[in-house]
Amino acid sequence: MDRLVFIASATAARLETAQAVAANNLANASTAGFKADLLASRAALLQGAGWDSRVYAPVTGAGLDASAGALQHTGRELDVAVDGEGAIAVQAADGSEAYTRAGNLRVAASGVLETAAGLPVLGDGGPLLLPPYESVSIGRDGTVSVVPDGQGPEAQVVVGRIKLVTMPADGMRKGGDGTLRTADGAPLPADAAVGVTPQALETSNVSAVGAMVQMIETSRQYELQVRLMQSAEKTDQASSRLLSLNG
Incomplete structure (x- = not known):
């Protein structure tokens, strides 16, 4: 099966974590003294033979926004x-x-x-x-x-x-x-x-609007990964049909 499905599923898992972080920040937008949580990730090319067309998104660390609230x-x-x-x-x-x-x-x-x-x-x-x-x-x-x-x-x-x-x-x-x-x-x-x-x-240093926008963006990126997995499945099914005809 195309490695795309594994990479898309791994990225979707990272996006679930990012969504949980954003949701926690939004839930604490009115909590006194709360510091927003941060999650960092980077693009990492899949090493191996072939074209560099598969990219993972590993998490590089977690931190917090230490800026002062109002x-x-x-x-x-x-x-x-x-x-x-x-x-x-x-x-x-x-x-x-x-x-x-x-x-x-x-x-x-x-x-x-x-x-x-x-x-x-x-x-x-x-x-x-x-x-x-x-x-x-x-x-x-x-x-x-x-x-x-x-x-x-x-x-x-x-x-x-x-x-x-x-x-x-x-x-x-x-x-x-x-x-x-x-x-x-x-x-x-x-x-x-x-x-x-x-x-x-x-007050909390979380921007409620910013956290909401981040949740929407993360949700859309998650949907993109799901579509990529579905595309990989259709490609695999088409390949199986072609192999069965040739056989």
Whole structure:
């Protein structure tokens, strides 16, 4: 059978992966701090005898778009938008250190400051634990302050400081839980120069229109590969008929 059918089927499988990536990006177009996933592929000629007329499309790697999303002021005391190339350090489900740009924080029933996904936010000595409070605020340097329960504003105390880090220009990868990690898994040092914008959130950097266009283009390319497979099947059937006549 013509090798076209195998190449078309392999390309269709790659397009299915690309479609899943685009669909995931579109689904997170309104997720705070979300960074769009990227998928790279290249054209590779099939080596061997004959004309160079068969081309594979192997995936060369996956990454993420680290560009910043738009700033949205919310007025909520536990919302923060990380400035520049910084990120918030959190404790992943496996106990390792991970990072996120999603600053829509909350306080768990246990008093632990955590992300909207339920991951504890790290401070200088581990997860930040807040005592019962009347009010809470987060400063531009990531300092978390509370007015203890039953007391007035003059009794405000500092609970701790959110661990903020500077992400390297490259070498960051996205985990299955949506958090960011270094390529080697090593934790990043705290950077006192990184700040936050209180009562604001960084929106997703996904363009809903762009993701939709990508899904349409990928769908059309997938249909093209299906037609190529059908064409290869018809060619094979015609060849079989000719061989049977000659026989």
